[in-house]
Amino acid sequence: MTLPHPAADQISLPNVLAVLGDPTRLAIVRYLASKEGVPLNCSQFLDLGSKTNLSYHLAKLREAGVTRTEVVGTSRLITLRRDDLNARFPGLLDSVIAAAVDDPALPAVGASEIEVRA
Amino acid sequence: MTLPHPAADQISLPNVLAVLGDPTRLAIVRYLASKEGVPLNCSQFLDLGSKTNLSYHLAKLREAGVTRTEVVGTSRLITLRRDDLNARFPGLLDSVIAAAVDDPALPAVGASEIEVRA
DNA sequence: TCCTTAGTTCAAAAGTTATTGAACAATTGT
């Protein structure tokens, strides 16, 4: 079973920008970039919203072509579509991620750990 | 008389992305980039929408910090805030513009000229 | 089999954005 993804050449620039123009989704992308290579499932992002709400945002990212979602058992493993995005919009994802990393206003994944450690 | 603009360090990444994630506004930015140096007033963009609608979109671009609007007589001269955007989000504007230039789905400024010439 | 874990779907509500037309304001040219 596989979920629908747009082909690389179907990825729309305004759509990608609109999808990234939401703080929750930008935080998801920033976290994916920081854990690149590690397979992440949806529950990793529960700091950013409810299960239902994340399902919605993750679907938006997938449908826009920003992420790839692989079904593995009951999990969905989510990765950035770095290569496809880079081929279609060179430099865009990198500059967005670099700017997002420096953005203190974005919600953080793992924010609760700070309290736990304290 | 001057219009309100955000300070460079007040420009928000998600807001910039959201504002650029609209085909009309992306077309405005692409045209501004193609005519950099030339002062453009609002009527240059009438191909993209009604006067009222453009006033709305141009205000969004200004309020997000993407453009600067200078009041000169009854005109508003609009320019890209290239330096401020580049300082805050290095490479972002360039990659967006480069991708927008190649996007055939964006509405074009001056599309009517094609008909006129034909 | 039964329970848990992981995530989706649906419908409703709330909030936001885009588009329109009519009325307005300010400047410029005659």
Add this chain to the structure above:
DNA sequence: ACAATTGTTCAATAACTTTTGAACTAAGGA
């Protein structure tokens, strides 16, 4: 002073997006 040009504001509406909770599906482990 008058008219034309440029663009804004306002209120209404239409269209979309986000968020929520309850109900659901599907896989995995006890």
